[in-house]
Amino acid sequence: MVYRFLVLTILMLSLAACAPVIMNGEVTSDNGDNLGPVEMSAFKQRGLKTYTVKAQLPDETVFSGEMKFNEKSVTLFSHDGLSMNCDFKLKNPAQEFEGGGTGTCTTSDGQKLKVKF
Template sequence: MTYRFIILPILLLSLAACAPVIMNGEVTSDQGFDLGKAEISASKRPEFKAYTVKAYLPDETEFKGEIKYYEKSVVLYSNDGVSMKCEFTLNDQEKKFEGGGTGSCTTSDGQKLKVKF
């Protein structure tokens, strides 16, 4: 019976640590036209000391990639071969993405994305 009181809090804390950090932003074309809202999420992968990063653009293109804890940039790839490079500025290096920050991304076809988290 006491195991339930110990295991449940540990399980809940573990799930909270893996919750994705959501970054909302705006996408513009290479000519500066507003293309709509986008979302990027970073999910912590402690076993690899990395985050899995996913981005969803307004045209429903999905990009995926992985960034190590101490890196500040990542290249994400879509299923159709488009790439997107993102540079992040973190508010707190110790807290990583969970501490908030900003990001700037550019796709290989010229779209630009600014995010805040």
């Protein structure tokens, strides 16, 4: 019984450690029109010093890419050839994305994103 509890506790803690960091924000056009909310997340790759960053815009375009620890910017790509450059400001750099912060991104077609996490 104690063994099962220990295994279950370790499993739950490891799943919590793998949870993505959710970033909430808005997308605006290049002329400042609000285009709606963005769904963005950073997922820490277990055992590696990288995050997988993913963003879905209101028009359902999905961007994704890899970002190494201690970097503050990343270029993401969509399946149809668009790119998006993102710069992040972390509240506590030692805690990476898990410590919270803000981000700004610009797509290759001029859309701008601002996110908080």
